[in-house]
Amino acid sequence: MKHLLNRPIITVIAGYWAMFWMMNALDKIFARQDLGFIVWYGNHRVEKFTMYFDRLGYGPDSVWATLMFAGIVEAAVACMFLWALYKIAKNQPGAIRLNDRAIAASIIVFFGFAVFDVVVGDRAELLEHSTYVGVLLVSYLAGAIEGVFMHLRNTQSTVEPAE
Incomplete structure (x- = not known):
């Protein structure tokens, strides 16, 4: 576990996105279900997807199948x-x-969500999903910069001091 401290930025980034995706997946899988110890309310995905699929001419069975698929991918x-x-x-x-x-997989998933947002005409969700792509790009850059600084630190520690 001590190695997590060697790359603190990457550790935080990976930890955040792992939690983000797992909670999003659970939100789709347990949408509006009573789990016994808690009723999982989450986002109003069932209602939103029912509205989307009504627009597209699909039945309510498609809602659950789509939510399960998205939850598994997430x-x-x-x-x-x-x-x-x-x-x-x-x-x-x-x-x-x-x-x-x-x-990269996260960006691809958000790209898929953005295409769906355009098809169903939900511009607010499109903006949200596009923003997440930007945050993922910043996450990537932060991890890359951490690697550069680590390389510089390691290079400087091996250089002999000038006399």
């Missing part, structure tokens, strides 16, 4: 970030590359 992206965190914690090679791929 859970998969969350698992990519969790796997990257695990690899960072164990100081395994490829952790940063996996984090970068999870960011």
Whole structure:
């Protein structure tokens, strides 16, 4: 676990996006369900998707299928970030590359959401999903900058002091 502190920015980025995607997935999977210990209200996705699909001429069965599909995709992206965190914690090679791929997968998912937003005419959701793409790009840049600073720090620590 001490290796998580070696890359604090990447660790926070991967942790945030893992939580974000997992909570989003659960919000779709448990939408409006009583789980016994809590009623999962979340976003009003069922109502929104019912409205969208009515516009498109699809029945209510399509709503649940679409929400489940989106939830599974989001859970998969969350698992990519969790796997990257695990690899960072164990100081395994490829952790940063996996984090970068999870960011790319996130951008692809948001691109898909944006296309859906255009098709159903929800400009507010389009703006939200487009904003998340920008935040993901900033996340990528922050991780890349951390790598540059680490390289500079390691280079400076191996240089002999001038006399």
